[in-house]
Amino acid sequence: xxxxxxxxxxxxxxxxxxxxxxxxxxxxxxxxxxxxxxxxxxxxxxxxxxxxxxxxxxxxxxxxxxxxxxxxxxxxxxxxxxxxxxxxxxxxxxxxxxxxxxxxxxxxxxxxxxxxxxxxxxxxxxxxxxxxxxxxxxxxxxxxxxxxxxxxxxxxxxxxxxxxxxxxxxxxxxxxxxxxxxxxxxxxxxxxxxxxxxxxxxxxxxxxxxxxxxxxxxxxxxxxxxxxxxxxxxxxxxxxxxxxxxxxxxxxxxxxxxxxxxxxxxxxxxxxxxxxxxxxxxxxxxxxxxxxxxxxxxxxxxxxxxxxxxxxxxxxxxxxxxxxxxxxxxxxxxxxxxxxxxxxxxxxxxxxxxxxxxxxxxxxxxxxxxxxxxxxxxxxxxxxxxxxxxxxxxxxxxxxxxxxxxxxxxxxxxxxxxxxxxxxxxxxxxxxxxxxxxxxxxxxxxxxxxxxxxxxxxxxxxxxxxxxxxxxxxxxxxxxxxxxxxxxxxxxxxxxxxxxxxxxxxxxxxxxxxxxxxxxxxxxxxxxxxxxxxxxxxxxxxxxxxxxxxxxxxxxxxxxxxxxxxxxxxxxxxxxxxxxxxxxxxxxxxxxxxxxxxxxxxxxxxx
Amino acid sequence: xxxxxxxxxxxxxxxxxxxxxxxxxxxxxxxxxxxxxxxxxxxxxxxxxxxxxxxxxxxxxxxxxxxxxxxxxxxxxxxxxxxxxxxxxxxxxxxxxxxxxxxxxxxxxxxxxxxxxxxxxxxxxxxxxxxxxxxxxxxxxxxxxxxxxxxxxxxxxxxxxxxxxxxxxxxxxxxxxxxxxxxxxxxxxxxxxxxxxxxxxxxxxxxxxxxxxxxxxxxxxxxxxxxxxxxxxxxxxxxxxxxxxxxxxxxxxxxxxxxxxxxxxxxxxxxxxxxxxxxxxxxxxxxxxxxxxxxxxxxxxxxxxxxxxxxxxxxxxxxxxxxxxxxxxxxxxxxxxxxxxxxxxxxxxxxxxxxxxxxxxxxxxxxxxxxxxxxxxxxxxxx
Numbered sequence: 002x003x004x005x006x007x008x009x010x011x012x013x014x015x016x017x018x019x020x021x022x023x024x025x026x027x028x029x030x031x032x033x034x035x036x037x038x039x040x041x042x043x044x045x046x047x048x049x050x051x052x053x054x055x056x057x058x059x060x061x062x063x064x065x066x067x068x069x070x071x072x073x074x075x076x077x078x079x080x081x082x083x084x085x086x087x088x089x090x091x092x093x094x095x096x097x098x099x100x101x102x103x104x105x106x107x108x109x110x111x112x113x114x115x116x117x118x119x120x121x122x123x124x125x126x127x128x129x130x131x132x133x134x135x136x137x138x139x140x141x142x143x144x145x146x147x148x149x150x151x152x153x154x155x156x157x158x159x160x161x162x163x164x165x166x167x168x169x170x171x172x173x174x175x176x177x178x179x180x181x182x183x184x185x186x187x188x189x190x191x192x193x194x195x196x197x198x199x200x201x202x203x204x205x206x207x208x209x210x211x212x213x214x215x216x217x218x219x220x221x222x223x224x225x226x227x228x229x230x231x232x233x234x235x236x237x238x239x240x241x242x243x244x245x246x247x248x249x250x251x252x253x254x255x256x257x258x259x260x261x262x263x264x265x266x267x268x269x270x271x272x273x274x275x276x277x278x279x280x281x282x283x284x285x286x287x288x289x290x291x292x293x294x295x296x297x298x299x300x301x302x303x304x305x306x307x308x309x310x311x312x313x314x315x316x317x318x319x320x321x322x323x324x325x326x327x328x329x330x331x332x333x334x335x336x337x338x339x340x341x342x343x344x345x346x347x348x349x350x351x352x353x354x355x356x357x358x359x360x361x362x363x364x365x366x367x368x369x370x371x372x373x374x375x376x377x378x379x380x381x382x383x384x385x386x387x388x389x390x391x392x393x394x395x396x397x398x399x400x401x402x403x404x405x406x407x408x409x410x411x412x413x414x415x416x417x418x419x420x421x422x423x424x425x426x427x428x429x430x431x432x433x434x435x436x437x438x439x440x441x442x443x444x445x446x447x448x449x450x451x452x453x454x455x456x457x458x459x460x461x462x463x464x465x466x467x468x469x470x471x472x473x474x475x476x477x478x479x480x481x482x483x484x485x486x487x488x489x490x491x492x493x494x495x496x497x498x499x500x501x502x503x504x505x506x507x508x509x510x511x512x513x514x515x516x517x518x519x520x521x522x523x524x525x526x527x528x529x530x531x532x533x534x535x536x537x538x539x540x541x542x543x544x545x546x547x548x549x550x551x552x553x554x555x556x557x558x559x560x561x562x563x564x565x566x567x568x569x570x571x572x573x574x575x576x577x578x579x580x581x582x583x584x585x586x587x588x589x590x591x592x593x594x595x596x597x598x599x600x601x602x603x604x605x606x607x608x
Numbered sequence: 609x610x611x612x613x614x615x616x617x618x619x620x621x622x623x624x625x626x627x628x629x630x631x632x633x634x635x636x637x638x639x640x641x642x643x644x645x646x647x648x649x650x651x652x653x654x655x656x657x658x659x660x661x662x663x664x665x666x667x668x669x670x671x672x673x674x675x676x677x678x679x680x681x682x683x684x685x686x687x688x689x690x691x692x693x694x695x696x697x698x699x700x701x702x703x704x705x706x707x708x709x710x711x712x713x714x715x716x717x718x719x720x721x722x723x724x725x726x727x728x729x730x731x732x733x734x735x736x737x738x739x740x741x742x743x744x745x746x747x748x749x750x751x752x753x754x755x756x757x758x759x760x761x762x763x764x765x766x767x768x769x770x771x772x773x774x775x776x777x778x779x780x781x782x783x784x785x786x787x788x789x790x791x792x793x794x795x796x797x798x799x800x801x802x803x804x805x806x807x808x809x810x811x812x813x814x815x816x817x818x819x820x821x822x823x824x825x826x827x828x829x830x831x832x833x834x835x836x837x838x839x840x841x842x843x844x845x846x847x848x849x850x851x852x853x854x855x856x857x858x859x860x861x862x863x864x865x866x867x868x869x870x871x872x873x874x875x876x877x878x879x880x881x882x883x884x885x886x887x888x889x890x891x892x893x894x895x896x897x898x899x900x901x902x903x904x905x906x907x908x909x910x911x912x913x914x915x916x917x918x919x920x921x922x923x924x925x926x927x928x929x930x931x932x933x934x935x936x937x938x939x940x941x942x943x944x945x946x947x948x949x950x951x952x953x954x955x956x957x958x959x960x961x962x963x964x965x966x967x968x969x970x971x972x973x974x975x976x977x978x979x980x981x982x983x984x985x986x987x988x989x990x991x
Contacts, residue, residue, distance in 0.1 A: 033949075034914065099829070101798050125831065125877065126795040127795065128767055128793050128796045128799065129707050129767075129769055129793045129795075129796075130707065130764060130767055130793065130796065133707060133709065133710075133711070136709060136710070137710075150913045162913040162914040163913060164913065165911070165913055165949065166913065166949050167949050167950070170949065173911075173974065187851065188849065188850055188851020188852065189849065189851070189876075189913055190849025190850070190851055190852040190911070190912060190913065191849070191851035191852055191855070191910055192913070193910060193912065193913045193948075194852060194910035194911050194978055197947075197974060214851070217709050221709070241851060243854055244854075268855070270851060270854035270855050271858065272858045272861050272862060273854060273857035273858045273860065273861040273866060273869075273872070275861060275866070276860075276861050276866025276869065297858075314858075314859065314862050314979075315855050315858070315859060315977065315978060315979050316977055316979060319977060
C-alpha cells in the first residue's frame with residue numbers, strides 16, 4: 002500500500018530521518034522538552050543537536066546542555082530571521098504554542114519551509130475548524146497532533162515530550178536503540194506506557210507516533226499504519242485506542258484487505274463505560290448517523306475478527322506484547338548519571354583574551370619585534386572574537402589615533418575636568434566623561450554605521466535616502482561639520498579615505514559619498530565628516546577583509562560595537578585631561594556668574 | 609477540544625442574524641406585553657424530545673405565560689419564545705450539518721421530525737468540501753442556494769461543530785427552521801463573538817465539586833476533569849492522564865467492581881503543585897462524604913512524559929494532610945501506582961507520608977503494571 006506519506010522520491014519519511022534529516026525548529030519554548038531532545042541526540046551519538054533554533058521573542062539564545070557541555074541554542078523572533086545555514090537543515094516543526102496561536106504559526110512554518118517533512122502540534126484546544134484546514138493543506142506531511150506528545154524514531158528523532166523528559170526516562174524506554182516495534186496511540190501518557198512496556202519485554206521501538214486525542218488529528222491513524230507497513234525496520238504494531246471514533250475499524254479493514262500485513266497487538270480502553278447509565282463521561286458529541294458502534298467492546302471485537310490480538314485486560318495486552326517475535330537488540334552503554342546531575346551556569350561569556358599566551362617583549366637583550374598595530378589588532382580580537390587582517394588592524398589604529406582627543410571644550414572632556422576639579426579620583430572623572438557619550442556626543446559613529454547599512458540594504462538611491470530623512474526632518478549621522486565645508490575639506494577624512502584604495506569594493510563608503518553629494522548640494526557644510534567616514538569604511542573593511550555578512554554587521558551595530566571605536570581612544574584623552582587637572586590643581590570649579598543667563602521666574606508677583 | 613451545546617435562541621441568531629424575531633427569556637425576565645398573534649414558547653436548555661415532555665407551548669400570550677410559569681416551577685430557567693409558523697406536516701424536512709475531517713457533512717431528509725438513527729434509508733448524505741459544492745448540493749436536495757450558502761458560512765465562521773434543523777420548512781427561497789440544536793467547538797470561543805460561555809446550556813446539572821473543578825480547569829493550561837458517578841461509591845479515583853485513566857477504570861469494570869467506583873476524572877498536562885492540591889481536595893472531599901462502609905483512594909496513572917511526579921504528589925500530599933484525621937477515622941487506605949519525571953522522589957515522599965499517617969495501602973512505580981493500584985484497592989474493599 003502506498004500513500005503520499007509513505008513513499009517519496011528520496012525514500013520514506015522514516016528512511017530520511019534515519020539518514021539524518023532531523024533538523025528541528027521549535028516554535029515557542031518548553032525547556033524540559035527541548036532539553037530532552039538534546040539529551041536523546043547526545044545519547045544517540047549525534048555530534049550536533051537536532052534543534053536548530055527556537056522561535057521566541059526577547060532573546061537571541063537559550064542555554065541548554067548537550068551532554069554535560071553547555072551550548073547556546075539560537076533564538077529568532079520570527080521565521081524570516083532563521084539564517085540560511087540553519088534554514089536548509091530544517092525538516093521538522095515542534096510547535097509548542099497555545100491552541101490560540103498554533104494554527105497560525107503552523108501555517109506560516111510550512112509556507113516558509115515547504116521542504117519540511119512534518120511536525121508536532123503540542124497544544125490542546127486547537128479548534129476543529131483549524132485542524133480541518135491543516136488537514137486540507139498539509140496531508141502529505143507527518144504531523145502529530147494537535148495535542149499528544151509527538152513523534153519518536155529511536156536513535157534518530159525525538160519530536161516532543163514523547164518517551165519522557167529526564168535522562169533516566171530516555172534510558173528506561175531504551176529510546177536510543179532502534180528496534181522493530183511501531184508504537185501508536187491517541188493518548189500521550191499511554192504512548193509512554195507502551196514504549197516502556199515494549200522496552201521492558203526485551204523489544205525495542207522502530208518508531209512511535211502519538212496521534213493525539215483530538216477529533217481531527219492532522220495525520221490520521223491510517224497514514225501512520227501505511228508508514229508502519231512500508232517501513233522495513235517495523236515488524237509489528239502495538240496500538241492503544243479508546244472508545245469513541247472509528248479508527249479501529251480502519252485498522253480492521255486494512256487487516257482484512259491485507260493492506261496491513263504485520264502483526265497488530267491492540268488495547269481499546271473504555272469498557273468502564275458499560276458501568277454507567279449514560280455515555281456522559283467519555284462519549285463525545287458524535288454524528289447522528291453512525292456507521293459503526295463506537296463502544297470499546299465493539300471495536301475490540303472488530304479488531305480480533307480482522308486478525309489482530311486485542312485482549313480484554315491490560316495485563317493480557319502486556320503479555321501479548323511480550324510474545325511478539327524478538328529481534329536481536331544492541332543497546333549501547335550510556336552514562337545517564339552524568340546527565341542527571343548537571344548544574345547549569347548562571348552567566349555565559351567568552352574568553353576575551355587568551356591568558357595562557359604570554360607575549361615576549363624582550364629577547365636576548367633586544368626588543369623583540371612585534372607586529373605593527375599590535376594593540377589595535379589585539380583590541381579588535383578581544384572585541385570581535387577573531388583574528389583580524391593587517392588592513393583592519395591598521396584602520397583601527399588610525400581611527401584610535403584620530404579619535405583620541407578633540408580638545409578640552411567638548412562635553413565629555415569638560416565633565417572629566419569639572420569632576421577632577423571637584424576632588425574626585427581618576428575612575429570617577431573618567432566615568433563622568435564617558436557617561437556623556439551618547440546620541441549627541443560621540444555616538445555618531447555607531448549611528449552613522451546604522452544609517453549606511455540601512456541605506457545600502459534598502460537599495461535606494463542616495464538622494465531618495467536624503468529626501469526621506471529630510472521629510473522626517475531627521476539629521477543624517479556622519480554628515481556635517483562646523484568648520485570644514487565644500488572647498489575646505491577635512492584633512493582627517495582625506496587621510497582615512499585612502500583606505501578605500503586598498504579594497505576591491507566599498508559600497509558603504511560609496512553610499513556615504515553619494516549622500517554627501519546630495520546634502521552638499523543643499524548646504525556646503527553638510528560634508529561627510531570623520532564619524533561618517535570611519536563608520537562607512539569600517540563596514541566595508543569588515544565585510545571584505547573579515548567576511549562579515551550584512552546580518553552580522555547589523556548585529557555589530559545593535560550591540561554598539563562602533564561606539565567602542567570612540568570610547569577606547571577617547572578614554573585616553575579624558576585621562577590625559579584628568580592628569581592635567583590634577584597636576585595643576587586649581588581647586589573646585591565654579592562657573593563664573595556672568596556666563597550664566599538667568600531667566601526671571603515668571604511666578605514672582607510684584608508687590 | 610470539546611463540543612458543547614448552545615441555546616436554541618443563540619443558534620438561530622447565528623444562522624438567521626437580525627431577521628430572527630425570537631426572544632430569549634431567562635427565569636427573571638417576563639414576556640413582552642405586546643405579543644400579538646400566535647407564538648411558540650419552548651424550554652431552551654438542551655433538553656431532547658421537548659414536545660413529548662410538554663415543554664413546548666403554542667398560542668396566545670396568556671397561554672404561553674401560564675406554560676412558562678409551570679416550567680419555572682419544574683425548575684427550568686431558560687426559554688425561547690418565537691412567532692408561530694403555520695404549516696402542513698408534509699412541509700417538514702430534516703437538515704443537519706456536522707464538521708467532519710474533510711469538510712462539512714450535510715444530512716437531509718424530505719420528511720422532518722424523522723428519527724434519523726432509526727431511518728438511515730430516508731436520509732441523503734453529502735460532504736461539502738469547497739464553495740462549488742454548495743450549488744450542487746442545493747440543486748440535489750432542492751434547498752434554496754442562498755439559504756444553504758449563508759448557513760454554511762455562519763457554520764464555518766462561528767466554530768459550529770454540529771447543527772440540526774428539524775423540522776425545517778422550505779418555501780421557494782425562504783427557509784424557516786422550527787427547531788434548532790447546535791453544538792459549538794468550545795475552543796473556538798477565543799476566535800468568535802457570535803456566542804460566548806453564557807450561551808452554553810447543560811442538560812445535566814453538575815455537582816458543586818464538579819463545578820469547582822470545571823472552574824479550575826478553565827484557568828490553567830493543564831487538564832483537570834471530574835465526574836461524580838456514585839456518590840456513595842467505595843473506590844475514589846485520583847488519576848492522571850486521559851488515556852491511562854480509562855485503562856485503570858476499565859480494570860475495575862473487568863473485575864466486576866464498576867459499581868464501586870465513586871468518580872471518574874484525571875489530571876494531566878503538568879499541573880502545578882497548587883492546582884493538583886485543589887483538584888485532589890475535591891476528590892478527597894467526595895470520598896469523605898460517601899456513605900460506603902469501606903473506602904479506598906486510588907492515586908494512579910501511566911508513566912508520564914512530562915508531568916512531574918514529585919510536584920504533583922506534593923500537591924496531593926498537601927490535600928491528604930488536611931484530611932488525614934477523618935481519612936484515618938474512616939479507615940481509608942491509599943493505593944498508588946505512578947511513573948514519570950522525578951518518579952523515585954515523588955513515590956518516596958508519598959510512601960513516607962502515607963506510612964506516617966497510617967493511610968498506606970501500597971505504593972508502586974513504573975516497574976509495576978498500570979492496573980496494580982486499582983487491583984489492590986478492589987481486593988481491599990472486598991475483604
